[in-house]
Amino acid sequence: MEKWYLMTAVVLIGLTVRWTVSLNSYSGAGKPPMFGDYEAQRHWQEITFNLPIKQWYFNSSDNNLQYWGLDYPPLTAYHSLLCAYVAEFINPDWIALHTSRGYESQAHKLFMRTTVLIADLLIYIPAVVLYCCCLKEISIKKRIAKVLCILLYPGLILIDYGHFQYNSVSLGFALWGVLGVCYDWDLLGSLAFCLAINYKQMELYHSLPFFCFLLGKCFKKGLKGKGFVLLIKLACTVVAAFLLCWMPFFTEREQTLQVLRRLFPVDRGLFEDKVANVWCSFSVFLKIKDILPHHIQIIISFCFTFLSLLPACIKLTLHPSPKGFKFTLVSCALSFFLFSFQVHEKSILLVSLPVCLVLSEIPFMSTWFLLVSTFSMLPLLLKDELLMPSVVTMMAFFIACATSFSIFEKTSEEELQLKSFSISVRKYFPCFTFLPRIILHLSSKQDSPSQVIVSMTTLT
Amino acid sequence: MAALRVATGAGNWFSALALGVTLLKCLLIPTYHSTDFEVHRNWLAITHSLPISQWYYEATSEWTLDYPPFFAWFEYALSHVAKYFDQEMLNVHNLNYSSSRTLLFQRFSVIFTDALFVYAVYECCKCIEGKKAGKELTEKPKFILSVLLLWNFGLLIVDHIHFQYNGFLSGLMLLSIARLFQKRHMEGAFLFAVLLHFKHIYLYVAPAYGIYLLRSYCFTANKPDGSIRWNSFSFVRLISLGLIVFLVSALSLGPFLALNQLPQVFSRLFPFKRGLCHAYWAPNFWALYSALDKVLSVIGLELKLLDPNKVPKASMTSGLVQQFQHTVLPSVTPLATLICTLIAILPSIFCLWFKPQGPRGFLRCLILCALSSFMFGWHVHEKAILLAVLPMSLLSVGKAGDASIFLILTTTGHYSLFPLLFTAPELPIKILLMLLFTIYSISSLKTLFR
Numbered sequence: 001m002e003k004w005y006l007m008t009a010v011v012l013i014g015l016t017v018r019w020t021v022s023l024n025s026y027s028g029a030g031k032p033p034m035f036g037d038y039e040a041q042r043h044w045q046e047i048t049f050n051l052p053i054k055q056w057y058f059n060s061s062d063n064n065l066q067y068w069g070l071d072y073p074p075l076t077a078y079h080s081l082l083c084a085y086v087a088e089f090i091n092p093d094w095i096a097l098h099t100s101r102g103y104e105s106q107a108h109k110l111f112m113r114t115t116v117l118i119a120d121l122l123i124y125i126p127a128v129v130l131y132c133c134c135l136k137e138i139s140i141k142k143r144i145a146k147v148l149c150i151l152l153y154p155g156l157i158l159i160d161y162g163h164f165q166y167n168s169v170s171l172g173f174a175l176w177g178v179l180g181v182c183y184d185w186d187l188l189g190s191l192a193f194c195l196a197i198n199y200k201q202m203e204l205y206h207s208l209p210f211f212c213f214l215l216g217k218c219f220k221k222g223l224k225g226k227g228f229v230l231l232i233k234l235a236c237t238v239v240a241a242f243l244l245c246w247m248p249f250f251t252e253r254e255q256t257l258q259v260l261r262r263l264f265p266v267d268r269g270l271f272e273d274k275v276a277n278v279w280c281s282f283s284v285f286l287k288i289k290d291i292l293p294h295h296i297q298i299i300i301s302f303c304f305t306f307l308s309l310l311p312a313c314i315k316l317t318l319h320p321s322p323k324g325f326k327f328t329l330v331s332c333a334l335s336f337f338l339f340s341f342q343v344h345e346k347s348i349l350l351v352s353l354p355v356c357l358v359l360s361e362i363p364f365m366s367t368w369f370l371l372v373s374t375f376s377m378l379p380l381l382l383k384d385e386l387l388m389p390s391v392v393t394m395m396a397f398f399i400a401c402a403t404s405f406s407i408f409e410k411t412s413e414e415e416l417q418l419k420s421f422s423i424s425v426r427k428y429f430p431c432f433t434f435l436p437r438i439i440l441h442l443s444s445k446q447d448s449p450s451q452v453i454v455s456m457t458t459l460t
Numbered sequence: 461m462a463a464l465r466v467a468t469g470a471g472n473w474f475s476a477l478a479l480g481v482t483l484l485k486c487l488l489i490p491t492y493h494s495t496d497f498e499v500h501r502n503w504l505a506i507t508h509s510l511p512i513s514q515w516y517y518e519a520t521s522e523w524t525l526d527y528p529p530f531f532a533w534f535e536y537a538l539s540h541v542a543k544y545f546d547q548e549m550l551n552v553h554n555l556n557y558s559s560s561r562t563l564l565f566q567r568f569s570v571i572f573t574d575a576l577f578v579y580a581v582y583e584c585c586k587c588i589e590g591k592k593a594g595k596e597l598t599e600k601p602k603f604i605l606s607v608l609l610l611w612n613f614g615l616l617i618v619d620h621i622h623f624q625y626n627g628f629l630s631g632l633m634l635l636s637i638a639r640l641f642q643k644r645h646m647e648g649a650f651l652f653a654v655l656l657h658f659k660h661i662y663l664y665v666a667p668a669y670g671i672y673l674l675r676s677y678c679f680t681a682n683k684p685d686g687s688i689r690w691n692s693f694s695f696v697r698l699i700s701l702g703l704i705v706f707l708v709s710a711l712s713l714g715p716f717l718a719l720n721q722l723p724q725v726f727s728r729l730f731p732f733k734r735g736l737c738h739a740y741w742a743p744n745f746w747a748l749y750s751a752l753d754k755v756l757s758v759i760g761l762e763l764k765l766l767d768p769n770k771v772p773k774a775s776m777t778s779g780l781v782q783q784f785q786h787t788v789l790p791s792v793t794p795l796a797t798l799i800c801t802l803i804a805i806l807p808s809i810f811c812l813w814f815k816p817q818g819p820r821g822f823l824r825c826l827i828l829c830a831l832s833s834f835m836f837g838w839h840v841h842e843k844a845i846l847l848a849v850l851p852m853s854l855l856s857v858g859k860a861g862d863a864s865i866f867l868i869l870t871t872t873g874h875y876s877l878f879p880l881l882f883t884a885p886e887l888p889i890k891i892l893l894m895l896l897f898t899i900y901s902i903s904s905l906k907t908l909f910r
Binding site: 003005006008009012013015016017019020021023026106107112117141388389392393395399400403419 | 483486488489491555596598892895896899900904907
């Protein structure tokens with residue numbers, strides 16, 4: 001493509017920002033006895049390298065599940081094993097059984113950060129670049145700008161390269177899935193998405209839109225002919241993918257059950273810590289956790305989640321389209337985040353990825369949402385001493401989006417795609433004009449420089 | 461909110477570029493910093509805690525004050541802000557003190573003073589004529605020049621990682637160049653005089669300024685064939701220029717003249733005991749000379765032409781900063797380097813005098829002076845290549861020939877800065893930033909001149 005050099009520059013900027021953020025502290029740095037997510041990942045390398053597969057998910061004298069037991073699906077375990085082989089080559093002390101607990105050193109930090117960068121470079125970043133390059137309806141400059149904005153999204157950078165996690169792997173696989181499915185490479189798309197689910201079970205938040213979209217495609221092709229063939233092929237792909245990942249754990253029933261128990265810890269409660277969803281916010285006024293019994297909590301959260309995502313999924317099944325698919329991803333992930341059981345604040349990343357995908361269609365709302373989503377993780381980031389990188393990356397993201405998409409210029413109801421919504425609300429509430437007025441006020445056009453200076457001085 | 465909205469409007473790409481690079485500089489705060497960090501902390505302490513009479517005599521730390529007085533006053537002004545961050549850094553005896561607040565203050569002072577550099581780039585962009593006005597934004601010369609200057613790899617790693625204050629000093633130089641382009645000669649001369657008293661390394665390019673101002677400003681008109689018209693000499697202009705330089709120097713050196721400390725100040729400013737080459741060799745002529753000397757001495761020892769007892773033990777390759785003698789080739793004295801530099805500068809000075817081509821000719825002469833001094837100077841740091849790279853950027857968006865020279869100069873010059881950052885965590889940063897700058901500069905200039 002022409003202007004390839006600008007695309008390269010943008011990717012290099014994204015990589016530079018990632019690495020400079022990784023120079024900061026990580027979760028649980030210097031905080032014995034439990035440390036944090038960084039130590040969890042190191043511990044998993046230790047466990048997967050030193051113990052046989054049968055013992056990875058079971059409690060034993062060598063594998064104390066209370067100390068960061070494995071609670072992600074098998075693909076994470078295989079990835080940890082791969083990293084462990086490299087670690088053993090460089091310095092076996094990093095993953096020695098028992099003795100390497102709480103191991104912290106500059107060289108080890110460098111190694112761990114490099115593993116995140118390599119995983120990102122191989123899976124997430126190519127997906128983002130390819131996704132934006134394939135968007136035929138916007139200009140090349142806008143495509144490059146979109147890559148810049150998505151790569152600068154602060155939430156993912158701060159969690160993966162600051163707090164320390166491997167979300168870019170699962171989100172990258174999910175994005176490959178979206179790519180495949182949107183451009184009619186259904187089998188590869190569903191394979192990629194199965195890999196995503198088998199890396200982190202939270203990707204199930206995205207599974208319903210995938211299912212409905214593919215089902216809708218099958219219906220459109222006609223269930224008596226091509227559609228049915230497609231359905232069978234998809235089913236086989238999914239089953240094969242799961243079999244491949246879970247093969248060592250399907251040998252015994254107890255193995256499979258134990259892994260499932262580790263993946264879905266239903267006895268942990270409605271929510272933990274502070275998370276920006278409905279149940280946690282509600283508990284400020286009404287302590288649901290204490291009032292309702294456990295199984296009722298599960299049922300209520302299930303009902304609310306299911307009811308809230310039903311309309312979008314039904315629409316997608318009846319009228320499958322790539323644009324509808326992306327918006328349904330946003331909507332379903334948001335339903336799960338707001339109403340589901342045992343949601344962590346980091347799960348907002350699962351909503352942020354689909355919002356990044358629609359950045360060029362509703363720039364103002366997307367930018368706003370993505371900034372707020374990063375802000376919602378602030379308590380976690382402050383605990384990891386990541387205040388400076390958070391502020392800087394949020395400002396960089398805001399500037400990138402504002403200059404690329406002129407978000408303050410296109411704020412009429414029509415451009416925000418809120419026209420039909422506003423019209424239908426105004427049928428019942430004729431006075432509903434405050435939302436557009438608020439947005440207009442926040443971004444009101446001021447022509448003369450003196451007015452600008454006046455407004456600047458009144459701000460300070 | 462409204463200010464940000466103005467700054468990020470669709471037309472305001474310059475502020476977006478400037479803000480973007482500033483945020484990147486903030487992200488570089490926790491990177492490795494060299495001994496220059498301690499140097500500047502020490503100078504903050506000296507200027508804050510001691511009276512002026514002690515500034516150039518203080519030697520508790522090995523990093524004595526060796527910049528001209530204006531820079532000392534600059535550190536003095538900074539120290540008054542520093543005391544709100546961490547009082548302890550202003551103690552002369554707190555050697556190698558680097559608390560997190562000290563680090564934050566020092567890094568932010570570099571980022572903040574870079575504002576002058578941003579303003580200078582803005583002024584330089586105004587001097588560039590966009591020949592093809594109808595082109596889209598990323599192919600306009602102004603845009604490319606802004607990126608090449610604001611996101612310059614050398615400045616980023618020398619100022620914001622290694623730690624120095626080259627940003628605002630280069631800003632002063634670029635601003636004085638811009639003023640000369642805008643025919644505001646007095647301001648340009650004033651700014652350069654001030655710059656000289658901030659960091660005397662800019663003496664390297666003083667001949668270009670002197671000859672240009674004399675030839676093209678003091679002589680107000682030329683004959684039709686371009687040669688000098690002696691009767692158009694304007695004494696008024698010469699006197700006013702001289703007055704500017706005199707007043708600035710008086711302001712700077714006056715206090716030390718009154719205290720009879722000038723010899724001490726000059727011995728600090730021009731430390732010839734430091735040796736021909738720096739610990740890390742700058743890639744200049746003397747590096748080749750010393751390498752050749754080493755090769756010849758090894759060959760000589762092998763062929764038994766040299767007596768091993770006569771070969772000195774300390775060699776230039778040991779990474780030490782000291783005076784020493786060459787073995788086979790004649791030893792080089794500071795005077796010899798000065799003569800070589802003058803000989804190298806002479807052709808460009810002649811051209812500037814006999815065939816003045818206005819501000820562009822001056823800029824070419826300036827770059828050649830900087831490069832000649834880099835090649836033949838005494839105790840040159842590899843960072844001195846930035847003196848040539850930054851002004852060259854202004855020429856690179858003008859003509860295709862200049863662009864190709866610029867690309868060679870900047871790529872090799874920046875690569876020669878790599879040994880400055882030798883720690884493992886900084887390795888990806890320097891590679892990524894180098895790739896970013898090199899790929900962008902080559903491709904954008906190629907697109908501009910296709």
